Every structure is written in structure tokens, then in C-alpha cells.
Amino acid sequence: MTEPTLRLCGRELACRRGGRVLFSGLSFEVAAGEMLMLRGPNGVGKTSLLRLVAGFLAPVSGTVVLQGGRADTPLAQQCHFIAHQNAIKPQLSVEENLRFWLAFLGAGEGSLAADENVRLEEAIAALRLQALRHLPGGVLSAGQKRRLALARIALAPRPVWLLDEPTVGLDTDSQAALCELMRRHLEGGGIIIASTHVDFGMPATRTLEMRPPEQPAAVDGEDDWFGADAAAVQADDDGAAGEGRA
Amino acid sequence: MRAFLAIIARDVRLGLRAGGNIGTAIGFFLTVVVLLPIGIGPDMALLQRIAPGALWIALLLSILLSADRIYTADYEDGSLEVLSTGALPLELVALAKALAHWLIAGLPLAIIAPALGFLLNLELALAPMLLLAMATGSLALSLLASMGAAITVGLRKGGLLISLLILPLYIPLLIFGVSVTTGGSGGPDITWPSYLVLLAIVLLALVVSPLASAAALRAHLR
Amino acid sequence: MFNYLANPNRFLRLQGVVQPWLVALTVMVFAYALYLGLVVAPQDYQQGETVRIMFVHVPASVLGMGIYVFMALAHAFGFVLRHPLADAAAKVAAPIGAVFTLISLTTGSLWGKPMWGTWWVWDARLTSMFVLFLLYLGYIAVWQAVEDPRRAARIAGIVALVGVINVPIIKFSVDWWNTLHQPASLLRMDGPAIDPSILVPLLWNMGAFALLFITLLLYGLRTEVLARRVRQMELAQAGAAG
Numbered sequence: 001m002t003e004p005t006l007r008l009c010g011r012e013l014a015c016r017r018g019g020r021v022l023f024s025g026l027s028f029e030v031a032a033g034e035m036l037m038l039r040g041p042n043g044v045g046k047t048s049l050l051r052l053v054a055g056f057l058a059p060v061s062g063t064v065v066l067q068g069g070r071a072d073t074p075l076a077q078q079c080h081f082i083a084h085q086n087a088i089k090p091q092l093s094v095e096e097n098l099r100f101w102l103a104f105l106g107a108g109e110g111s112l113a114a115d116e117n118v119r120l121e122e123a124i125a126a127l128r129l130q131a132l133r134h135l136p137g138g139v140l141s142a143g144q145k146r147r148l149a150l151a152r153i154a155l156a157p158r159p160v161w162l163l164d165e166p167t168v169g170l171d172t173d174s175q176a177a178l179c180e181l182m183r184r185h186l187e188g189g190g191i192i193i194a195s196t197h198v199d200f201g202m203p204a205t206r207t208l209e210m211r212p213p214e215q216p217a218a219v220d221g222e223d224d225w226f227g228a229d230a231a232a233v234q235a236d237d238d239g240a241a242g243e244g245r246a
Numbered sequence: 247m248r249a250f251l252a253i254i255a256r257d258v259r260l261g262l263r264a265g266g267n268i269g270t271a272i273g274f275f276l277t278v279v280v281l282l283p284i285g286i287g288p289d290m291a292l293l294q295r296i297a298p299g300a301l302w303i304a305l306l307l308s309i310l311l312s313a314d315r316i317y318t319a320d321y322e323d324g325s326l327e328v329l330s331t332g333a334l335p336l337e338l339v340a341l342a343k344a345l346a347h348w349l350i351a352g353l354p355l356a357i358i359a360p361a362l363g364f365l366l367n368l369e370l371a372l373a374p375m376l377l378l379a380m381a382t383g384s385l386a387l388s389l390l391a392s393m394g395a396a397i398t399v400g401l402r403k404g405g406l407l408i409s410l411l412i413l414p415l416y417i418p419l420l421i422f423g424v425s426v427t428t429g430g431s432g433g434p435d436i437t438w439p440s441y442l443v444l445l446a447i448v449l450l451a452l453v454v455s456p457l458a459s460a461a462a463l464r465a466h467l468r
Numbered sequence: 469m470f471n472y473l474a475n476p477n478r479f480l481r482l483q484g485v486v487q488p489w490l491v492a493l494t495v496m497v498f499a500y501a502l503y504l505g506l507v508v509a510p511q512d513y514q515q516g517e518t519v520r521i522m523f524v525h526v527p528a529s530v531l532g533m534g535i536y537v538f539m540a541l542a543h544a545f546g547f548v549l550r551h552p553l554a555d556a557a558a559k560v561a562a563p564i565g566a567v568f569t570l571i572s573l574t575t576g577s578l579w580g581k582p583m584w585g586t587w588w589v590w591d592a593r594l595t596s597m598f599v600l601f602l603l604y605l606g607y608i609a610v611w612q613a614v615e616d617p618r619r620a621a622r623i624a625g626i627v628a629l630v631g632v633i634n635v636p637i638i639k640f641s642v643d644w645w646n647t648l649h650q651p652a653s654l655l656r657m658d659g660p661a662i663d664p665s666i667l668v669p670l671l672w673n674m675g676a677f678a679l680l681f682i683t684l685l686l687y688g689l690r691t692e693v694l695a696r697r698v699r700q701m702e703l704a705q706a707g708a709a710g
Contacts, residue, residue: 020703056327056467076331085324091263092256103252104332152328393630397623401613411606411627414599415634418641425644443644447637458630465622 005068006032006159008053008191013062015048021213022048026062028208030193032159033186035202038195040210046195047084049210050162053193054081069159079160084168086149090138094129094148095120097137098155105156123154126181128174143169147177154181161185163194249334250342257346260319268350271312275355278304279362290367297366298376298427299420301359305380306387306416312351313391314408316343317399317463326399330467340459341452344392352384372427375437379426379444383419386448389455390415396459400466418447476693479553483686490686494679501676504669518582523669525575527677528568529593532600533635535565535681539607540632543625553689555621556696558628559611560688564681566604572597596642603631617696 007029014024022045030036038046051057053064055076066075088097102116124130127147132140140148146169153161161182167175179200182192186202194200261268282300283293293300320326329339359380360373368376394412398404425440505523539558546554576594577587588594610627614620 020706054327054331056330058468073333077333079331081327081331083324083327085322085327087324087328089256089260089319089323089325091260096259100252100256101328104249104329104334106249106333397610397627398613403613407606407609407613410602410609414602414606414638415630417599418634418637421641421645443641450633450637454630454633458626462623462626465619465626468619 006189006191007067008064008160008193009067010049010053010064011062013049013052013064014060015045015052015057016060017045017048021060023210023213024061026210028206030191030206032068032189032191034204034206035182035186035192035194035200037200037205037207038193038210039197039207041212044210044212046210047164050081050164050193050195051083053160054079054162056081066160075160078158079162080153080156080158081162081164082149082153082166083164086145087152088137088140088145088148091136093134093136094140095124095133097148098123098151101152102155105152105158119155123151126154127151127177141169143171143174146170147174150178150181159190161190161192161194163192163196165195165197167196167198249332250338253329253334253339253342254346254349257343258350261346261350268312268354271308271351271355272358274311275304275308275358276362278307279365282366294367294369297363297368298372299424300366301363301368301376302380302383302420302423305355305359305384306413306420308355309352309384309387309391310394310409310412310416312347313395313412314398314405316347316392316395318395318404321399321466326463327467330463336460336463337456340392340396340463341456344389344455344459347392348385348388352388353381356380356384375441376427379423379441382441382448383423383444386419386444386451387416389448389451393455393459393462396462396466399463419444422447476553476697480690480693483690487683487686490679490683494676494683497672497679498676501669501672504672509669510665516582518579519666521575521579522666523673525572525579526670527674528575529572529597530674531677531681532565532569532572532597535561535568536600536603536628536635537632539565540628543621543628546621547625552618552621553693555625556689556692557685559621559624560692561681561685562604562608562611564684564688566601566608568677568681569597569601569604573601592643592645595645596639599638599642600635603635607631617699 008031010026010028013026015022015026026049028036038049040046048057052059053075055074064075066078069075069078087101089100092100098120102120124133127150129144129147129151132144132148137145137148146166150166153163166178170178175198179202182200182202185192186204192202279301282296282304286292286296317326320329330336332339357377357380360368360377363373363376390412391408394408395404397411398407401407422440422444426437426444501523506520509520509523511517511519539561542554542558542561545551546558573594576597580589580591580594581587607624607627610624611620614623
């Protein structure tokens, strides 16, 4: 499924939220079988970086490329993104929730109905959801909902996992189950980027320490059309009108 | 295709389970139909004359009432983000959501509307054409409603805004929908021309609504 | 050209130079056009003095419709070339267009009282203009409902483009609904059927209204650019304060 040459590279990324620069000039590299841990204080842009890789945010500058991935598929479709929200329907049972995502995300091409059932059972077993499978999503506790959300990433094979605080609300046993799931993904040549405060003890781990910018850096981008730093454009203007009227 | 059907199946199921609002929409429809004779007076001849138009207005208000939940739940619980990372283009996701809304809200209302018409002294001969026109037209009503829902998803006063945005777009459907059943009285018979124009508007909505919905959803997800 | 003007600083500079001249021109043309319309133009032998309402009503209606198309074009431009000034132009144009449409509705109603004996008639044209006014209200409401200006621009653009697709459909369906309206007399292929003594003042008034629109649009754009700049500075300050 995944080739050994898989490599996820972010180069010179800059991100702006609500008019202020979260980070700029940020680069990272994760190879197949490696996990990248994002660390840093709240509001430093960990979630934004994950959303940026998943394609929910456009970087102001810079690129994210998956080398060795499928060229015909957008990066977003090769990523599983576990956000703060769990994407669970309270009216549907645990199994119905999972069956929907399985049908929607697809279990890989050429897979048979039997394969899908196998994957479903595997996902349920991996996150210890057997006893809950017929309960509606609405009655689950916060930790149980989190496990159901995490089971989604075990359903459909995708090489890149983006996990935003995956352990929130999980007890120790469930954390161990998640670690096991992640270990198997890495052994299979997958890539994980996770924002977390817990050390998962994965074999190959890189860490990206994110720090708030010292001062708001000037970044080229659309917002600058209206920003005060648009004054910079005046400098490279032909100078006919000079400083203009104040 | 499988993913497309999966969305329809899930939304229909959600609509039928407790917490779905199809029952509320039908109740609203019934209430509007009862309010009319009370407001206008029980003049049977007058009611007969306004029955098709009144039923159409009640239909489009009821469909609009259930519209603002089309995307809200998916947006709030994060499902919409996952839906946007599937292999299925967001345009088709939007189309599936609109079709599901038609199946659980538009079509049932269109089917019971002629039945409620008897409360308004609707002419018996008009009922089949009214049913046909409403069943067809409600598809466009659902498509436009879901477009409004996509445009206003995540906004605090979304529900009110949908009405302001979408009701003007309902005017052509209302005009041709009504003229399907009122054309028979005097003058040339415009039943089928009206129906064909109605059909053309439905087809146009079938194209425009998914495109506009997907564009709006992308703008909101970014 | 557009690229050059899309930079707000250049725009502000240019607007500052052009504005006084534009205001003066608008006032002069308006004064002359109103003089022609209210004093020089003859009475209509059927409509009497009320025909003079047309010198305000027709330009307001034409611009009311035209500005909506302008907004859609501006947004299409903004979508393709990502010029934020194009979206801002559409945003600023909307209230102006809405007021012109409202003027058209009000003057239509004032004209209707002596002609039809009632303030409001569900005439096809008046009804279409009414629906157009509703479209303007929806569009303006979108800008107010979405907080992030860039997102608001995209959403408003979708609303404007869908609206402009629907304008001819609504027009067609309202005409179908009410076939009692007069045939459009100004836009005939074989030349206008209006007497030159009426047509010339009418064209002057249209020019005056168009100039008024351009003047207001540029003023509004200036305000919009400055307002967004203030917002940017506030955000930057909030960011710096941590």
C-alpha cells in the first residue's frame, strides 16, 4: 500500500489566522515509519499546522508535499485527520457510525464486502469498542466517543495520520490501545503527525518545538492588500506620485 | 457511487430517527393550512380559488423551515471536514445531502399536500396535477434550500438568513407551480407548458445548487 | 490597469486626486439634467406633470438592475484574479444599488397613484424590482453575518452569482405571471420610440445617476479600505499583546 520512499515535507510554511501570523518559515520532514510530535504552548499553531497539512487551511506561503505518495490523489485524501470534534452522530449506533465512514471513505480499491467486515471488526477490536457496538453515539462518555472517532482511522488505509490531541479523555488502557494502533501504522510504513503532551514512546520520533513568533513577521500574502505593511509596495512603485497624500 | 449512496442512506436514517425534524415540518405544514381559513374566513368559493397557491406557499415555507439543519449538525460535529477529505467531490456530497433532504422533507410534504388540499376545498380534478407539480418542484425547493444551508452554515443567525436568501429564488417555482393547476380556468391551457418550465427550473437547480453549495462549504471550511 | 489599481495604496492616491473633480462634475451634470427634466421638458398630454417622475424613476431602475450585474461581475473578477478590491467594490456597491432600487419602487408608486389611482399595483415591473430589492437585502445581510472579511467575500460572491443567474428567470416568470405590462419602449432595436424632447433629458439624467454611482462607489471603497486597515491594525495589536 505505501511505498518505502514515502516522505512528507513541509517547506517554509507560514500561516496567518485572524490577521496575525501564527508561524512563518516553518519546515519539517517526516519519512515513512516516523512520527512527528508537535509541542508548544496553547495558541502556538499546532492545530493550524495539522489543518494546513490536511488542506483545511491554505498556507500564506510555503508548500506541503507527500513524496512517493499517489500523484493522482490530493494530499487531503491521503490523510486521516482526527480533530477536536469527533464526527459522531448521536442517533446512530457505534457500528452504524463506523459502517457509514467505511462506506464513505472506502476500504481501498478492489476490496470485497468480506474485507470490509474484517476491517470493521479489526477497528472495533483495536479500540475495544466490542461492548459498545450497539449503543447509540449519544450515550457514550467523552472517552468512549474519542475511541469511536479514533476507530475511524483504522477503517480505511491512508498513509498519513494527523492526530490533534488524540489522547484527550482516554484512560490508560485506551491510550495503550492507541499506541499499539499507531505502532502498527508506523511499522507498515505510515506517517504520523500528532500534537500531544504525552510521550507515546514510538521507536522513531521526531519533535517539532513550536514557539510563538518574537514579533509579527511580515509575510507576503493576500491580507497585505489591506494591511499597514502594504506601504512596502509603495517603495517598489514607480515613484511617480511619491509618498502621496497622507 | 457507493459513498454517494452512503450519505443519502445515512441522512435518511438520521431524518427518520428520533431528533429528525420531518414530523415537525409536517406539523408546521398542517398548521399553516389550518391558519389560512381562520385568517381569511370560511368562504368555500374563495378557498377553492386560492387553494393551489396557498398549498404551494405552505410547502415552500415548510421545506425552508427544515433547511437550516441540513449542514449544521455535520458542521458542528466535524463530519463535514471528514466528508470533504473523501474521494467523492464536495459537489456530489452536496448533491447527496440535497437529495436526502428531498427524500425526507420535500417529497413527503409534496405527497400529503394534495390530501390537505381537501381542507381548502381543492377541486378534485386538480389534485393529480398538483401532486405531480409539487413532487417535481419540491426537488428544486430542497436543492435551493440546501444551497442556502451551505451558504449560512456556522453563522449565528443562519436560519433567518436562509429565508431572506432563498425565498426570492423560490418565486419562479411558486409562479410556475401554481400556474400548472390554475391554467385550466379560461384562456389557453397552460398546464403542460407551465410544467415543462417548472421542470427546466428543476434541472437548472440540479446543476447550480451543488456547485454553489460546494463553493460555499469550502469557503466555510477554510 | 486593474492590476495597477488593485493595490489599495495606489487606489487611495488616485481616488484622492480624482474625487474633487468627480464630485464637481456630478453636481453640475445633475443640476443641468434636473433643469432639463423639471423645467425644459414638455408635459405629457396624457400624464401631465407626473411624467417628470420618469426622469428619476427610469435612471434609478436601470442602475438598480445594472449595479447588481456590476456586483456579480466584480465578484467573478475577484474569484478569478483574487483581487480583494473587486470583492470590496461589490460590497460597497450593494447598498447604493439597494437605495436606487428603493427609489425606483418609491417613484413608481408615486407615479402610480395618479395613473392607476392606487399606491401599489402588482405590475410585472414593479414586482420584479421588489424581488431585486429583496436580493439586495439578502446580499447585504451576508456581508453582515460573516465576520472574517475574506470568507464573507467568497460567500457573498456565491450569493451574487447565484442571484444574477436568477434575475432573468425571476423576470421571465413574473412577466409570465403578469402579462399586463407595457412593452419596453426604450430598448427597441429600431430606435427609441420616445420623443427627443423627453429622451434627451432622460439620457442626461441617466448620466447624472451613473456619475453619482461612481462617486459614491469610490468614496465607499476608500472608507472600506481604511476600515479594513484599522481592523488589521487592531488584530496586529491584539496579537502583539499576546
